[in-house]
Amino acid sequence: MSAVQDLLAPTTEAELAAIIADRRRPLRIIGGGTRVQLPPGDDMMIDRLTTTRLSGVVTYSPGEMTLIARPGTPLPEIEAMLAAEGQALAFEPPDLRGVLGGHGAPTLGGMVAANASGPRRLMAGACRDHLLGVRFVDGRGRVIKNGGRVMKNVTGLDLSKLLAGSYGTLAVLTEIVLKTLPHLPARATLVFADMNRAQAVRLFSTALATPFDVTGAAWRDGTAYLRIEGLEKQLIYRRDRLLALLAAHAPQVLDDAATTALWRGLRDVTNFAGSDAPLWRILAKPTDAPAICTALHALGGATSLDWGGGLIWYAGPGSAAQVRALAPHATLIRRAGLTGPAFPPQTGPLARLQSGLRQTFDPAGLLNPGLMDA
Structure with missing residues (x-):
């Protein structure tokens, strides 16, 4: 054989x-x-x-x-x-x-x-x-x-x-x-520029505690995003209430087409496509995410957040032992030369x-x- x-x-x-x-x-x-x-x-x-x-x-x-x-x-x-x-x-x-x-x-x-x-x-x-x-x-x-x-x-x-x-x-x-x-027939995104991870997680916690049915809360490259979806009249009401609640952060609004394109990229982690660095998918308590990201950055890579901070994506150097010492619930999605169990x-x-x-x-x-x- x-x-x-x-x-x-x-x-x-x-x-x-x-x-x-x-x-x-x-x-x-x-x-x-x-x-x-x-x-x-x-x-x-x-x-x-x-x-x-x-x-x-x-x-x-x-x-x-x-x-x-x-x-x-x-x-x-x-x-x-x-x-x-x-x-x-x-x-x-x-x-x-x-x-x-x-x-x-x-x-x-x-x-x-x-x-x-x-x-x-x-x-x-x-x-x-x-x-x-x-x-x-x-x-x-x-x-x-x-x-x-x-x-x-x-x-x-x-x-x-x-x-x-x-x-x-x-x-x-x-x-x-x-x-x-x-x-869901209509969608919009509130965009919050110049925001670090800790600020983003606090923003997500505030927005997700409201009754306005936020369907996405992500952070990438210094910008936080909140998505809302639904029927047109519902969408307008939720958008306006969130804009008023979060006015101190000077949010901008993306329309339906821009929202669809943005969240497809966030969903598919396109910011880490085309790289030869290992890619890790990390589950975390949202309030722990900023500290975990800071520790991971010391290894020399980059991070982004989804699920209001409950999901961390890390692309960069570090052995499995090093990454999991900082983030125990880390799954190796793209190996880039690393060996051993993915989970x-x-x-x-x-x-x-x-x-x-x-x-x-x-x-x-x-x-x-x-x-x-x-």
Whole structure:
């Protein structure tokens, strides 16, 4: 047997289950390859299995705001289909092809496996909050269904929340049921120039404590941004109230078109595209974000903020040990030569929980070994 086998590309759930049930050699599960970079030389040790041929929409019911599709379905196709019906994925999944230099298409399964959620997570919640149900094949080759096709049928243990963000380490998704929501018809952005990170976080805290439904709060290159969306009359009211509340900061206002372009760039972290520096995605308590950024800057890189300060992007030098000593919840998105697990190692009760889950769903350690643990 050669060190690298042909790419495995099952076309049905039954074929996928048979492949996994008969495996003795680990598998690297990949979709469009647009969420996180794998360790260098990874394909020399682990066979690859792609979900791209497990593709297609099973059913879409705009009236019930429910979508059922297979994991290899390209995300742009899903978004275009929803837009034609005046609907959207409210959690605004990011497209990281720019920062990763990838050419594959983001897939629905990759989005769920990464729990990919953009700036609107502040208001709409994360990807996992919009999952109604899943079908999947676990590491034993068992086909399992969990959840329902409408919200009222989702009862019992919700395994879809467990699989969202597991990056294919517990199971391979074969069918995904998602809640869709109406597309918000109008948007505007309040722009606050000459603001440092600490000032921006205080501004975000003030704005997010209001009832004015802020759907984005981000900081980049000395400027803070607040986004509001909704029906036109609602939008005007919220904008004017926020302008009055925050008048001391002399905000400017961007119109709908400029807002759409700006937040697409913030969502996709385009300010760090085209760089050869490692890129880290860091979760933090918003009030801790300024101090963490200051410490990271001492390593020689740059940062930006999203989610009101709850999400830090850091691009720059520093080993995994150095970065995680300053920011424990740091995930390595773009490696740029760094090796080791992309995700921070778990310790104590979390490590035991993670080990127990792997033992239940994938006792032989076949699925994406080494990605989320050492």
